[in-house]
Amino acid sequence: MYHHVKKLMFEVNVGEADPRFGKMLLEQFGGENGELAAAMQYSVQGMNCEDPARRDLLMDIGTEELSHLEVIGALARMHLKPLRESDEAAMADPLIALVGGGGVGLHNSQGAAWTADYVSVSGQLEVDLRNNMAAEAGAKIVYERLLKYTDDAGSRDALKFLMAREIAHLKAFGRALESMDKGPLEIGDLPADEEYVTPYYNDSTGDGDAGQDSEGPWNTADDVEVVENPAFSGMAVS
């Protein structure tokens, strides 16, 4: 059961409103790496989770993300305010101006409606936690990029808070995954056939204006067997 308290998780102050930056902020309101995506992903995973401790973790962070949604929404609203007075700004963002009356909506920064296709809910905890770690990493980098586009001190404070929380969540989900005592390649119950795990198929070859054939631990380690040009040379596996 949910309760809402009428305060923001982080106080938001905006010196000079910038509607173009406000539009950018909508990426973290209704975009693919945004706070609604995170809130929904963790909360619905939590509703499905049968491990009580990790269910608690998912609900804790899922709920926190709802509070983040409120913070980023408040920040975006402050930046979008001048759009109501300026024809120039409104014409640059007709969806916000015409449909939303200058307020925030569940869109990304280009006006695409939020969709649950952004969200991964697998019903398998070690998969969900990896998806969450990836989601937090993705959200962190978007906040980092947003910080390049504003000098406003109050906006920067709020964005830094939200950005840091992504790292806090990345840490928490990482610990939840580690403490499950599953190996890094152990997903689900069925073991993978070693014969098919060993080969590394060199499916992209040559050196040219689209890259170079290269090496790294993924194709040089002892437990890897490189198969060159498998489309042409025949495959050991078939």
Added chain:
Amino acid sequence: MYHHVKKLMFEVNVGEADPRFGKMLLEQFGGENGELAAAMQYSVQGMNCEDPARRDLLMDIGTEELSHLEVIGALARMHLKPLRESDEAAMADPLIALVGGGGVGLHNSQGAAWTADYVSVSGQLEVDLRNNMAAEAGAKIVYERLLKYTDDAGSRDALKFLMAREIAHLKAFGRALESMDKGPLEIGDLPADEEYVTPYYNDSTGDGDAGQDSEGPWNTADDVEVVENPAFSGMAVS
């Protein structure tokens, strides 16, 4: 530049075709964890990647996933074949029967059209690799689940091959991430403010029919400071 060779990466034989299972297989053809999603995610990441070695890795695996798409498509087609003769089967899957004429289309198992919203391309390698590890874990579990619904030996062989390759890719992406020498919480360039990383907000509390307040390394470790009921008790951070 791409080239296609007219053989399947894994030979596909189907004993008894089962159209309902064929429909299930479409989840891995045009679904959110399917082979097209993987092929597109890694290939487009690869096109954007400026680290030549990891670009090579992304193109190798992105290309392999196109070959997987072809395998799963061939397998699904074989299972869907009876649908062309059986009214019963066709009426259960009108989209396949009417629009596709019994063939495979870029849909998931429920007929939803594939969308690039399934794909994550961040332009940040340590984020892309985490997304890829999550994607491989997700695809592995779907193959594992698919194996529960067929006894057909040829189908099982192909699915086991595809499932094992997901683990091979998970391993490869994991090594590519490790060898970047970035810490597990290091995403992008901007450091996260430690003051905001430390707190763990206990935002979901109480014990009841929707779970129990619990402990784990994410809220008991020494470097974590639990804030109880932050909505009510005031927050250290604001």
Added chain:
Amino acid sequence: MYHHVKKLMFEVNVGEADPRFGKMLLEQFGGENGELAAAMQYSVQGMNCEDPARRDLLMDIGTEELSHLEVIGALARMHLKPLRESDEAAMADPLIALVGGGGVGLHNSQGAAWTADYVSVSGQLEVDLRNNMAAEAGAKIVYERLLKYTDDAGSRDALKFLMAREIAHLKAFGRALESMDKGPLEIGDLPADEEYVTPYYNDSTGDGDAGQDSEGPWNTADDVEVVENPAFSGMAVS
């Protein structure tokens, strides 16, 4: 700021689980008239609302809908449980079985991903409240229809609770609209040109297997002027 308490707003008991009914219930979890749509519509309207009293109303009900989402999710999960054991049930719902592992996801009853296109946020209170009244009416009728498909006492109790709450919200939104002291045709600030409000264009005419030309207060009232066949007879207005 949000807080979650680990109890359900309404206790959910299921006697005999019915996976087909579980799938139906997803309509109210992730469907166009469902609880997520309601929660998002009212909460985002609330974030944008500058009338403090109605903002409070919107946040009260928006938050309650999040709690409803949790109730309907729990109910659907209980009904979907046998799907994990039954191949028959799983093959009828491959998306739930394969992608969700038998749990609930943000889809409607046919597997379409939830989209913010279901949600109306206009930034104009008298429009938002009308949209909310329509949304509550729509949700009420879906609950009523759901009740036709189950005899399970515990399920019926929960659905009746949720259904009644839609009426409670319809009442509340209606009062919030009335108390704004705007006329029933008063939307926004610009008056409508009476000359163009008066005509009723009889654009669909004749009697046949697609209906009959009919009368009602909308085309017989004194303040209405019927224009017959405007496409052919010329229009008073142009």
Added chain:
Amino acid sequence: MYHHVKKLMFEVNVGEADPRFGKMLLEQFGGENGELAAAMQYSVQGMNCEDPARRDLLMDIGTEELSHLEVIGALARMHLKPLRESDEAAMADPLIALVGGGGVGLHNSQGAAWTADYVSVSGQLEVDLRNNMAAEAGAKIVYERLLKYTDDAGSRDALKFLMAREIAHLKAFGRALESMDKGPLEIGDLPADEEYVTPYYNDSTGDGDAGQDSEGPWNTADDVEVVENPAFSGMAVS
């Protein structure tokens, strides 16, 4: 059966074409509150309606909206015309320039493709009519907002005509609802349990930078019983 007559329902003249305003106009061509959405919603409701008089009403207005679609399309086309000659204008709207060749397409003002998710067809007349009243209110406010962004006399005339018609339709749908002789809270056939209609859950509390706890007829009327902080205090209903 439909017939088209080669004249516009309202004569459209544009003095000075403004491509940015033309793009805005697309919101009412292919956007969520636009004329296609209205035409489809009422016409499909009409096809399903078994009350002959209201079916006639729905078909009358549904057909009129098709004529409005044509008017707004003609107006948008006139404003978009310079985009074909101006690189600047074209680069600001690449979808219109490249895909549509400067013409109108079934997109909203930001280029999102029209979707039937904008449309509500419930098969329940008292629900459909409420949805239609909300839709008309929404369309009215968008026309009002559009009028802020043009001084062109011919454009303003057409928009005022279209705006006034929304009010005419709001009036008609309202009368159709009233004359059904159902109470304002009577939706469908099943009565709502009074015990669950009475409570008002104060789920959003406190006073802060995200609002104030407030009063209005929705929580002060005699037939309402306020439940404070239901997540914490226990609920009368469960």
Added chain:
Amino acid sequence: MYHHVKKLMFEVNVGEADPRFGKMLLEQFGGENGELAAAMQYSVQGMNCEDPARRDLLMDIGTEELSHLEVIGALARMHLKPLRESDEAAMADPLIALVGGGGVGLHNSQGAAWTADYVSVSGQLEVDLRNNMAAEAGAKIVYERLLKYTDDAGSRDALKFLMAREIAHLKAFGRALESMDKGPLEIGDLPADEEYVTPYYNDSTGDGDAGQDSEGPWNTADDVEVVENPAFSGMAVS
């Protein structure tokens, strides 16, 4: 300007209603090859068309397709009727049963909402007409497939009428294209560089379980120069 007459373009009689067939019919109501797609594609092309004669053609057929939409809707409704009484049928189609109350909605046969992404409007007449010819061919084959799944005489009559009209339209669009006096390869104004038109790249090679390298007029005609394995052998063109 549009007008609606209350008769169907083709009289619809259904002997024995079959809800599963009714669901199939929705493919031609709100599906990718359906009547709404055709109506919208031709009508919006028509609104943009500056060649008066072909504009007339596009509006004639676009309007006819609206009448077809009405016919297929009426037919689908008749077949879906038993779904309102049968729990079995309703549970097989929860979206129709719960959201639509047993009526028709703007979905395809699997419940996916209609989208303007189905529609092509290019602003270039020789492209539009080709798209329309393809669309008519696609609609024809879906009607042909539908006819496999019903023995009901009245349904078959209506479907045969609709199927034949697709051929009539294919013929009309073909004549409109021919009479433009553009060569079969003449699209737009810019000539294509012959040097790049001549080569045929043999990008898919070998003989195996995924096909055979083959010949046809497309790679054997005198004006074609086959380039074998261009990815490997270097290309004449670069």
Added chain:
Amino acid sequence: MYHHVKKLMFEVNVGEADPRFGKMLLEQFGGENGELAAAMQYSVQGMNCEDPARRDLLMDIGTEELSHLEVIGALARMHLKPLRESDEAAMADPLIALVGGGGVGLHNSQGAAWTADYVSVSGQLEVDLRNNMAAEAGAKIVYERLLKYTDDAGSRDALKFLMAREIAHLKAFGRALESMDKGPLEIGDLPADEEYVTPYYNDSTGDGDAGQDSEGPWNTADDVEVVENPAFSGMAVS
């Protein structure tokens, strides 16, 4: 089975990068007429095709389109590069800047995610080939339009190559269709009822600001019978 070679099918050089043009180019990367749509349409048609020669054709061209996707992606990336340094450019394209880090993503020029709804796969060769001819015509005109917006010699060379290849494919698909020896109106197996093919319904009539009633070979040829105003005058066919 697929193989990738690390060179571009056409060498790409950009003199002066223009981020606005880079955004335009995304239309052919992830847009409705773009290279991914072509690659997917032909390749999936090919996987379903049981005519070995035309299957080979479909796979040849489907594979070539993957190489085009790579070329257009490389070109777009070069043009988008300055966006990473310029706040102005980034704020004009927040999705590219924030989510993609300045790289290319599977979006169209307005940021809409690629969807398989752009793709037609019918399982009927004479339909697929017509769709492909229409798709090539559509892609050709978009390349022609793109050429209006750049003077950069290297960009123009690449675009001309890609544009010419669309004509080469149009030619090849046309020949594949002709050589099937089916008449121009022969789609599938069921003949169309001549009685219903003959009429031309004049459904859009009159002369006015929305067009004129006109003639052309589609309604004047000897084998056509014009039915005037069928909605009003009764129809021969029913």
